[in-house]
Amino acid sequence: MGKKHLSVLMLYIRSSITPLLCTVILVAGIQTGLFLWELQRGAAALETAMQPDYFKGAFIGGIIFLVAFLYRMNGGGYTLRRLRISERTVFLWHVLSCFLCLMILWMAEIVVLTALCRYFLTQKVASGLSNQALFLAFYRNPFLHSVLPLESVSRWIYLFFAFASLAFVTAGAVVRKRYGRNIRNNAPLSLTVVAMLFYFVRPLGSLASDVMLCLFHLAVILYSLWDVWFNAEEVTSDEND
Numbered sequence: 464m465g466k467k468h469l470s471v472l473m474l475y476i477r478s479s480i481t482p483l484l485c486t487v488i489l490v491a492g493i494q495t496g497l498f499l500w501e502l503q504r505g506a507a508a509l510e511t512a513m514q515p516d517y518f519k520g521a522f523i524g525g526i527i528f529l530v531a532f533l534y535r536m537n538g539g540g541y542t543l544r545r546l547r548i549s550e551r552t553v554f555l556w557h558v559l560s561c562f563l564c565l566m567i568l569w570m571a572e573i574v575v576l577t578a579l580c581r582y583f584l585t586q587k588v589a590s591g592l593s594n595q596a597l598f599l600a601f602y603r604n605p606f607l608h609s610v611l612p613l614e615s616v617s618r619w620i621y622l623f624f625a626f627a628s629l630a631f632v633t634a635g636a637v638v639r640k641r642y643g644r645n646i647r648n649n650a651p652l653s654l655t656v657v658a659m660l661f662y663f664v665r666p667l668g669s670l671a672s673d674v675m676l677c678l679f680h681l682a683v684i685l686y687s688l689w690d691v692w693f694n695a696e697e698v699t700s701d702e703n704d
Contacts, residue, residue: 475560482532483564487571490525494518498579502586509583509596513576515606519664522572522610527656529568530633533561534640534652554634554691561630569626573611580607602667609664617673621680625663628680629655631687638691651683651690 497517506512580597601607612618632652639649662676 475557476563479533479560479564482529483567486525486529486532486568489528490521490568490572491575493521494575495579497521498583502583507588509580509600510604512583513579513600513604513607515604515664518576518606519609522606523660523663525568525572526565526629526659529564530561530629530652530656533564533633534636550638551691554638557634557637558630561633562627565626565630569610569622576607576610605666606664608667615667617670617677621673621677624677624680624684625655625659628683628687629659631684635687635690651686655680655683 494517497514498512501512501514577597580600584596598613601611601613608615609618612622632649632655636649636652658676658679662672665672
């Protein structure tokens, strides 16, 4: 039984490695290019070099790019049917795989942003800045603060629910695709992506919006669980083999 479950998880992980690496490289390349372009234009402040709109577009675009690949590359189910593991279990393993991919992309984004900020501090234009400039930038820049909220507890909670809901709706969409049921009914996935697109970057102190968005993402997660548990076509499990 354990080998079957591990096989399902590894199947999803192996199929996700290439699109994940491509997404990380693509986002890092675009943001590095934008950063260097701003430096060439004479950006005199770290916040100016790290334009929130440009960097947000690259990161959210990378998330959408990755989700699209995870949806398209994990639709086949012949191997999963041969393993004879329940659809609910397969769904949960796929959720975990999607969540890990999103977490890796998010952590890679933190590394890229930190490296770019430190590079800026080595430039002549930043000669008068102290080592606290990097720390302060993650408070003053809305995009940097949204990616790494530091002491903002509500924003950390929002990040967890946002990425978790995106993992759930992606896996749920694949379930419908795998069995040819309600393929076009991907409203939860579309709504979650739209919410990320418009509300991921918000200024410091947005407690009310953090709470409302957490409730929205929680509702999406619960809906995805309900949809798979009660509406997905189930295969006969064979856990005793």
